[in-house]
Amino acid sequence: MSQSIPSTENTFYNPNLVFFTGFMGCGKTTWGRKLAAHLGYAFIDLDHALEEKVGMRIAEYFSSFGEDAFRKLESAMLKETDYPEKVIVSTGGGLPCFFDNMAWMNAHGKTLYVKLSPKTLADRLENSKTVRPVLQGKKGDELVEFITGKLAEREGFYLQAQHIIEGISLSVEALELELNK
Numbered sequence: 001m002s003q004s005i006p007s008t009e010n011t012f013y014n015p016n017l018v019f020f021t022g023f024m025g026c027g028k029t030t031w032g033r034k035l036a037a038h039l040g041y042a043f044i045d046l047d048h049a050l051e052e053k054v055g056m057r058i059a060e061y062f063s064s065f066g067e068d069a070f071r072k073l074e075s076a077m078l079k080e081t082d083y084p085e086k087v088i089v090s091t092g093g094g095l096p097c098f099f100d101n102m103a104w105m106n107a108h109g110k111t112l113y114v115k116l117s118p119k120t121l122a123d124r125l126e127n128s129k130t131v132r133p134v135l136q137g138k139k140g141d142e143l144v145e146f147i148t149g150k151l152a153e154r155e156g157f158y159l160q161a162q163h164i165i166e167g168i169s170l171s172v173e174a175l176e177l178e179l180n181k
Helices: 028-039 046-054 058-065 067-080 101-108 118-126 140-158 172-179
Strands: 017-021 042-045 087-090 110-115 163-166
Touching: 017 028, 017 101, 028 042, 028 087, 028 172, 042 046, 046 058, 046 067, 046 087, 058 067, 067 101, 101 110, 110 172, 118 140, 163 172
Parallel strands: 017 087, 017 110, 042 087, 110 163
Antiparallel strands: none
């Protein structure tokens, strides 16, 4: 899964730059927004920023240009964004798993993995209003099985996060406490 791409040689570390990582449906955007509001930080959803930049939905970009082109663009977006001094960043579910993205995030700010079980993720995603093409037509046990397989591929990257927090009964206070450890 991991590929090599030249990394930008910015060597800054900003403890007020916080990257939320985890599988789709774990709450990165929801909790990222809540924590940013609580702390008075800016909030950036990298997926939304990428869609704005290319002028199309990620699913459209993926189908038009392929996964390799998308992953390169996603990595460039991560590394070339001019982040505010205090910011919470929600990343795409696959972003930490490609190139040196996870190492780059760890070197430049704090990383937090919002961890949930495949069953909980499946329940959330099955009832989500957000259209996720990769999950099209998958329900019940098939969805749990798909998520279990994807998590097996990705969790090694997610577990490289500096902070790991259970996504069940999460609170802004618990997130703040975790990030201050």
